[in-house]
Amino acid sequence: MTTRWGIAATGRMAAAFTSDLLLVPDAEVAFVGSRSADSAAEFAGRFGASASGTYRDLVEAGRAGEVDVVYVATPHPQHHDLALAAIEAGTPLLVEKAFTATLAGAEEVVAAARAAEVFCMEAMWTRFQPALALARELVAAGEIGDVVMVQADFGAHRAFDPESRLFDLSLGGGSVLDLGVYPISLAQHFLGRPDRVVATGTHYPNGADASAAIHLAWADGRAAALTGSLSSSTPGRAVLVGTTGSIELEPPFHHPSRVVVRRGDEEPEVMERPARGSGYVHQAEEVQRCLAAGLAESPVMPLTDTLDVQWVLEECLDQLGIDMAEAPVEL
Numbered sequence: 001m002t003t004r005w006g007i008a009a010t011g012r013m014a015a016a017f018t019s020d021l022l023l024v025p026d027a028e029v030a031f032v033g034s035r036s037a038d039s040a041a042e043f044a045g046r047f048g049a050s051a052s053g054t055y056r057d058l059v060e061a062g063r064a065g066e067v068d069v070v071y072v073a074t075p076h077p078q079h080h081d082l083a084l085a086a087i088e089a090g091t092p093l094l095v096e097k098a099f100t101a102t103l104a105g106a107e108e109v110v111a112a113a114r115a116a117e118v119f120c121m122e123a124m125w126t127r128f129q130p131a132l133a134l135a136r137e138l139v140a141a142g143e144i145g146d147v148v149m150v151q152a153d154f155g156a157h158r159a160f161d162p163e164s165r166l167f168d169l170s171l172g173g174g175s176v177l178d179l180g181v182y183p184i185s186l187a188q189h190f191l192g193r194p195d196r197v198v199a200t201g202t203h204y205p206n207g208a209d210a211s212a213a214i215h216l217a218w219a220d221g222r223a224a225a226l227t228g229s230l231s232s233s234t235p236g237r238a239v240l241v242g243t244t245g246s247i248e249l250e251p252p253f254h255h256p257s258r259v260v261v262r263r264g265d266e267e268p269e270v271m272e273r274p275a276r277g278s279g280y281v282h283q284a285e286e287v288q289r290c291l292a293a294g295l296a297e298s299p300v301m302p303l304t305d306t307l308d309v310q311w312v313l314e315e316c317l318d319q320l321g322i323d324m325a326e327a328p329v330e331l
């Protein structure tokens with residue numbers, strides 16, 4: 001069964017995802033929506049989409065049954081309005097990370113999706129990488145005992161530009177929402193919702209966070225030590241530490257192709273599981289699998305997990321003195 005995708009936005013991530021969509025069996029790029037109909041038409045031509053228009057046109061194409069699922073790739077504060085509009089039109093959706101700019105915004109989208117029984121998933125592509133799936137299987141099989149600690153860093157140096165969405169607070173700028181979300185989501189995936197969040201960080205002249213060191217603590221003694229940075233490049237390594245061993249997700253951990261399993265004094269075991277395409281194929285296949293199975297949520301990236309992650313993100317931003325807001329989208 002062909003899944004007809006609608007793409008909301010024509011920026012860098014929309015292009016990267018749509019390129020991978022062309023590699024997904026039974027996926028069709030059906031409609032491109034944008035603030036500018038010209039931009040949508042250019043993007044549609046590039047990727048062979050059959051139709052294009054404004055965001056409003058895309059929402060209406062979903063309502064008319066011409067689009068099976070919408071992929072939202074605007075800056076984070078614009079996810080909220082587009083997601084609510086797609087849900088109101090009854091169209092399933094895949095929403096880029098960070099899911100929204102605020103916890104309240106995420107709660108509103110999740111409540112609407114659940115009430116309407118419309119499929120909704122955060123595009124946390126890390127969880128669908130074959131190497132990450134392997135790590136999940138190894139943990140479930142007890143290969144490293146119980147997971148008690150997650151360590152992860154994600155730093156990618158970017159030159160400060162207050163106009164760029166990476167740094168502009170009105171576009172959700174800053175390291176926590178853009179990069180910190182990966183280590184936080186990894187820790188949440190293996191340890192659940194923490195009981196306590198402690199974050200400290202550095203800031204750019206416009207107040208956006210440049211880097212953050214985040215400690216998550218659970219009442220039973222489990223913990224996560226995480227960093228995210230836009231001001232320095234770090235190796236991008238993650239380690240799941242268990243009571244009898246550990247699993248390293250080799251850099252870049254947010255889309256790894258190898259894991260290293262260490263059990264007691266044994267020689268480390270290296271296991272390869274490369275991704276297909278640029279790594280976005282796997283989350284698209286999960287969406288198609290869920291839609292075909294009639295699921296409203298992915299069991300690998302359920303909305304409860306998205307809300308837990310969004311709660312941690314907001315705790316971090318609060319402690320860094322940053323107040324985010326959702327932003328309207330013209331529809």
Ligand SMILES: NC(=O)c1ccc[n+]([C@@H]2O[C@H](COP(=O)([O-])OP(=O)(O)OC[C@H]3O[C@@H](n4cnc5c(N)ncnc54)[C@H](OP(=O)(O)O)[C@@H]3O)[C@@H](O)[C@H]2O)c1
Binds near residue numbers: 009033165
């Ligand atoms: N999963 C990943 O690996 C990954 C990597 C990078 C980014 N992302 C996520 O993808 C999202 C977009 O990031 P990006 O790097 O693609 O950003 P980008 O290159 O700046 O593109 C964002 C696009 O959003 C649309 N948009 C709608 N309202 C906008 C507004 N008020 N201001 C600016 N743009 C607006 C624009 O498309 P139109 O002009 O067509 O409306 C724009 O091209 C973010 O949430 C980000 O976290 C994910």
